[in-house]
Amino acid sequence: MADWSTTAAAVSNQLPSMHFIDGEWRRPLSGNLMETFDPGRAEPHAQFAAGTAEDIAEAVAAAKQAESGEWRKATPAERGRILMRAAELIRQNAERLATAEVLDSGKTLAEARGDVRGSARAFEYYAGAADKHEGKAYPLGPDYTSYSIEEPIGVTAHIVPWNYPLSTACRSIAPALAAGCTAVVKPAEQTPMTALLLAEILVQAGLPKGVCNVVTGTGIAAGAPLVSHPDVRHVTFTGSTVTGINVMKAAAQNIASVTLELGGKSPNIVLADADLELALDNVVGAIFENAGQICSAGSRLVIERSIHAEFMERLVKRARGLTIGHGLGEGVNFGAINSAEHLVKVASYVEGAKSRGVNVAAGGNAVVDPATGKGWFFEPTILDDVKWDDPVVQEEIFGPVLAVQIVDGLEEAIEAANCTDYALVAGLFTKDLSKAHRIARDVDAGQFFVNEYFAGGIETPFGGNRRSGIGREKGLLAVASYCKTKAVTIRI
Structure with a gap:
């Protein structure tokens, strides 16, 4: 230190x-x-x-x-x-x-x-x-x-x-x-x-x-x-x-x-035919980079039921494996929440979800840097099988909190992706390019990523629709x- x-x-x-x-x-x-x-x-x-x-x-x-x-x-x-x-x-x-x-x-x-x-x-x-x-x-x-x-x-x-x-x-x-x-x-x-x-x-x-x-x-x-x-x-x-x-x-x-x-409440859609290892890497990065404090974070995982259990087991393990600490610390790959006020906001959303009986699959607590006992940190958190009208699905938390929506098939995945008032970005993981083009057409978003979340760069236009x-x-x-x-x- x-x-x-x-x-x-x-x-x-x-x-x-x-x-x-x-x-x-x-x-x-x-x-x-x-x-x-x-x-x-x-x-x-x-x-x-x-x-x-x-x-x-x-x-x-x-x-x-x-x-x-x-x-x-x-x-x-x-x-x-x-x-x-x-x-x-x-x-x-x-x-x-x-x-x-x-x-x-x-x-x-x-x-x-x-x-x-x-x-x-x-x-x-x-x-x-x-x-x-x-x-x-x-x-x-x-x-x-x-x-x-x-x-x-x-x-x-x-x-x-x-x-x-x-x-x-x-x-x-x-x-x-x-x-x-x-x-x-x-x-x-x-x-x-x-x-x-x-x-x-x-x-x-x-x-x-x-x-x-x-x-x-x-x-x-x-x-x-x-x-x-x-x-x-x-x-x-x-x-x-x-x-x-x-x-x-x-x-x-x-x-x-x-x-x-x-604001954003962006969906990350994982279909049953996706490369699961690729999807895992990107789902983790989409919500836990910068401790989830990203307007375009993939804060909702929309996943087909047939792969849900396997994917969640691996995702929870990834989330628990992140190293919390001061951003200048060696080996740290998960940083702090920006302010005490914002930490309270993030925590209040998760506590509210707990009180409604939402399943906390990983994280869920405010913590400190284990090396110093200081700082504003919140554990990488995954809330599983959340109802679509729940506040953690509908509202921007702006923290390391992933809300999981389980769907049965392509049409329901599109419906789930469009179920909020926000339309900033959306991600999709599939090997079927026909499905990719169809979902990109039907999901309302300013940017649509296929098989790589945060794809693009300064060359690609960025911005949102509706309340985004x-x-x-x-x-x-x-x-x-x-x-x-x-x-x-x-x-x-």
């Missing part, structure tokens, strides 16, 4: 405690600081600025001024070169970023390193897209020339969640910058550090001052003033459905567009979200 504690202390002592506005570190105008906690120890590890509406106003003003400055005049190719340099600098700072992410979020170091790699890849991808987002020509006949121009939409707001602080920030900031927009970023108060480090990296990569600003603080004190600011033209929000509705209402007051990536959100991130569609189309028609 001593080795990782020393590393943690060294990184924490060098983390920023101020906002990043107009290319420089700025103290909060209120003078107040907040504590950020290490979930693996349930202890504060650093301080950061407590932002207010006044700080937000300064950041938006900086972004507004930068919008018409050298960033607006930069060619798309130059924007791309800056984003590519940012990708390289993220890679060069990978270990510092990953360690800071572990200390803020509670995830394992392996998971955080993967997030950093994905973040660098996001900037790399959109660097290549910066000079390839083209307008169109319209055929009005020989007497007219008509074409469209894709212009940057303006100042953009980015509300970043606590479960994937760096990678979620990068997947929205990078396309916004590729389009030529400016940005004000408000990271979650639980995980503020990597967004601040990223802003510094972007300036080092050559981004002009004011183009990307980061204001830290609570959602009420800093987030709400940001999404309702009249100079913000687009809001990208990732978080709960309830908060997303309020964000959409606030943006609507200024006729600002939104991208909302909200509006709009798409990732892919070239994301760049379009940060553009406004101008049609030009000339009589010749």
Whole structure:
């Protein structure tokens, strides 16, 4: 433990405690600081600025001024070169970023390193897209020339969640910058550090001052003033459905567009003809990665009755074999719950299920790091043969809790998959491609994975339907979200 504690202390002592506005570190105008906690120890590890509406106003003003400055005049190719340099600098700072992410979020170091790699890849991808987002020509006949121009939409707001602080920030900031927009970023108060480090990296990569600003603080004190600011033209929000509705209402007051990536209750369907070993690997990863704190987690297992008993026996063994501990600890592959408040929420769902007689096949309890006796942890939990209308099937728990639904055949599997108000992603394991195409057609989801959960990457559009959100991130569609189309028609 001593080795990782020393590393943690060294990184924490060098983390920023101020906002990043107009290319420089700025103290909060209120003078107040907040504590950020290490979930693996349930202890504060650093301080950061407590932002207010006044700080937000300064950041938006900086972004507004930068919008018409050298960033607006930069060619798309130059924007791309800056984003590519940012990708390289993220890679060069990978270990510092990953360690800071572990200390803020509670995830394992392996998971955080993967997030950093994905973040660098996001900037790399959109660097290549910066000079390839083209307008169109319209055929009005020989007497007219008509074409469209894709212009940057303006100042953009980015509300970043606590479960994937760096990678979620990068997947929205990078396309916004590729389009030529400016940005004000408000990271979650639980995980503020990597967004601040990223802003510094972007300036080092050559981004002009004011183009990307980061204001830290609570959602009420800093987030709400940001999404309702009249100079913000687009809001990208990732978080709960309830908060997303309020964000959409606030943006609507200024006729600002939104991208909302909200809750999920995603089904992972395993048919009787599936490769069970492959399915096991993916079902475990889909719900227990990042301790289940993933909007697109495979939090429901929809499984055919004929293989249920065998699959459950092997799945329970896998769940019990995961090693709980601090994310920097050696051999740990299951990290912490992000906060004490969220641990209470996860536990309350499981206690409620127990009180209703739901069969707890594995886990079911809040625990601590066995090496230190500290931290906010919840055991990998499997609730078996749950009724479809039970809250643990219908509502997003956002923790390491898998609800199992048993079905008899393909049609019932489709019905089970569609039985909630959410439609973010869905997974399927089968060797029958005809069944795969049919189920992909009939299950409502923004992304559908076959024989690999979390398949795809920055290239594939991501987002939800119904209560899971509006709009798409990732892919070239994301760049379009940060553009406004101008049609030009000339009589010749």
